[in-house]
Amino acid sequence: MSAGQVGQGAPMSEFQAATLAGDESVLVSEAKAGNYAAFEELVNRYEKKIYRLGMNITGSPEDAEDVLQDTFLKAFEHLAEFREDSRFYTWIVRIAVNEALMKLRKRRSSKEVPFEETEDQDGEVLVRDYADWKPNPEQTLAREELEQILRNAIQSLPPGFRTVFYLRDVEGLSTEETAQLLNLSIGAVKARLFRGRLRLREELSKVLKRG
């Protein structure tokens, strides 16, 4: 029986039982012991989220694919160093964020604002558009149309804003976790999140506002 399959009547291995029960610590132990199927199961669980993280931070499908591959290759190579004092996912998110930030830093010829020099850092935040939106954009717009609007809006943010917005509001990391991951102060994370949220809202308002 190949790994990952459960044969009828056959006793389940610890790995197979862990897969069914969603027991991540057993999968990690099995993967550390050289069970590739266990590692592959961990990849299956998180590959979509890591690709999304790469797309959100780098804004480029090519870079996001590199982030995805490099993250899991590094995780495979350094699995023995994972001390299991945090979730496996938290560990690979840290790798993925570092990979994505390296991609941004390598774009020296890019016109994008570098991550460390996010604009508006200390300036006053002005709301230019107080318009309310049409009700229920999820229902009034075709799904593909709304997704394109959301993609365009987040890509329009400077990398420093969209990275903080993504980690805090989409990934659900705490302010402290985000600050630690990005090597920023708590105040800087809060400021970028505040400005990022407002700018994203203004971008969406251009399309979604009433009238």
Add this chain to the structure above:
Amino acid sequence: MKCKNAVNELSNYLDGELDEELKMTIQAHLGKCHHCHAVFDTTRKTIDLYCDGKLFPLPEDVRARLHEALRRRAQRV
């Protein structure tokens, strides 16, 4: 409370990080100020729209190349 002061607390308000007194002051302002109410409400909607996890799906060919790269790496061990 002025609109500018209310907006400055928008993020802390949405994250539930304000003390009760300031929260009530902002809620009172939002009850009177349609502009600020719209900004707070649509900022919350902005966050909600991004939280459904449907943006940037993993393309099947990208997934296939990932697993191929990992298998090749594993065979070298």
